[in-house]
Amino acid sequence: MMQQDPIVDRFIRYVKIDTESDPNNPEFPSTQKQWTLAKMLAEELKEIGMQEVDLDKNCYIMASLPSNLDYKVPVIGFVAHIDTSPDFSGKNVNPQIHPNYDGSDIVLNKALNIVLSPSYFESLERYVGQTIITTDGTTLLGADDKAGVTEIVSAMEYLIKHPEIKHGKIRICFTPDEEVGKGAHLFDVDKFGADWAYTMDGSEIGELEYENFNAASASVSIAGKIVHPGYAKGKMINSISIAHEFMAMLPANEVPEQTTGYEGFFHLHHLEGSVEKTTLEYIIRDHDFDLFEKRKYLIQRIATDLNNKYGNNLIEVTIKDQYFNMKEKITPVMHIVDIAEAVIKEKGITPMIKAIRGGTDGSQLSFKGLPCPNIFAGGHNFHGRYEYIPVESMLKATEVIVGIAEKVALEFRGK
Numbered sequence: 356m357m358q359q360d361p362i363v364d365r366f367i368r369y370v371k372i373d374t375e376s377d378p379n380n381p382e383f384p385s386t387q388k389q390w391t392l393a394k395m396l397a398e399e400l401k402e403i404g405m406q407e408v409d410l411d412k413n414c415y416i417m418a419s420l421p422s423n424l425d426y427k428v429p430v431i432g433f434v435a436h437i438d439t440s441p442d443f444s445g446k447n448v449n450p451q452i453h454p455n456y457d458g459s460d461i462v463l464n465k466a467l468n469i470v471l472s473p474s475y476f477e478s479l480e481r482y483v484g485q486t487i488i489t490t491d492g493t494t495l496l497g498a499d500d501k502a503g504v505t506e507i508v509s510a511m512e513y514l515i516k517h518p519e520i521k522h523g524k525i526r527i528c529f530t531p532d533e534e535v536g537k538g539a540h541l542f543d544v545d546k547f548g549a550d551w552a553y554t555m556d557g558s559e560i561g562e563l564e565y566e567n568f569n570a571a572s573a574s575v576s577i578a579g580k581i582v583h584p585g586y587a588k589g590k591m592i593n594s595i596s597i598a599h600e601f602m603a604m605l606p607a608n609e610v611p612e613q614t615t616g617y618e619g620f621f622h623l624h625h626l627e628g629s630v631e632k633t634t635l636e637y638i639i640r641d642h643d644f645d646l647f648e649k650r651k652y653l654i655q656r657i658a659t660d661l662n663n664k665y666g667n668n669l670i671e672v673t674i675k676d677q678y679f680n681m682k683e684k685i686t687p688v689m690h691i692v693d694i695a696e697a698v699i700k701e702k703g704i705t706p707m708i709k710a711i712r713g714g715t716d717g718s719q720l721s722f723k724g725l726p727c728p729n730i731f732a733g734g735h736n737f738h739g740r741y742e743y744i745p746v747e748s749m750l751k752a753t754e755v756i757v758g759i760a761e762k763v764a765l766e767f768r769g770k
Contacts, residue, residue, distance in 0.1 A: 432552030
């Protein structure tokens, strides 16, 4: 049986290291501080007995657990990312442990009156009686995805200490810069050498995902012309006003705060403007590829219509695809999802198979030739001060990794 204290200690050790990535830095990795955790993990993997431990020049850590079978089975992999989101500070993370949670409000920071309440975050009610790890209200926690890293390392250590559990060769990889969309960009699939893998990067216990958004970014640049406002008639072009008109031409209800499930959206996440120039930064998301393409077309059409209206090429749009729905690549090999689902059930967990309203390294890896569904890591409220994780969920995720390794060995015997 998995022990709670070593997993908690490992997790807290990892989250205290600041690994926030930077979306504005084209270098790889985007922040040098990610190397601190990467180097520590490489040494730790060697210490627990992993083989072929390699930390490459791009901050990817790969390692192997050799097979202990006398027959051949597929090589499977497990992947997690070491960086944390730039959406909220990952510096000076101060985890708070709340044993035997009683279902009441959790005061994260009394001085700042920051409270994690089940009246707002209803998911807390599922974990009464469990041990909850939270932030102190001033940073994110980093369970996304240091919980996944913790679970993979802990599962490998458990298998090494329990050679009676039979398994084939297992490959693991920890990636940088997932939170800024680059986690799989320099991932060497051939070097990894797995037949398939699982990202341990989902949220609440039970999640199993093999669908995700198709994703693109859209940068809208609007040029204006400034003259003295007292003499502006027929001369001034206010780019802020045109930006407002552009925004109003998009569907008002197709935004993140009004969509769920398979519904796509346009998300304006940054606006910077003056009379002479305004820039709008959008992300475009949809699970359905045809609808995704229509969303991109709509952005371009609005720009064309406004350019025609004002008689100048004032608006320039740059759209870049980011990742695609991995369902296309997973469906032909659905047995890899079936194996994970069966193990989750065997561990007494109700599987929650659903589409990711976001992306994961697994989506890009699947299109690079490594089919890679996503399994829960156990956390909630990622990317903010209200992030938390039940310790029992981390324990179960670790057991699922061990269980998948064992099931692959059993199911492929004699094949």
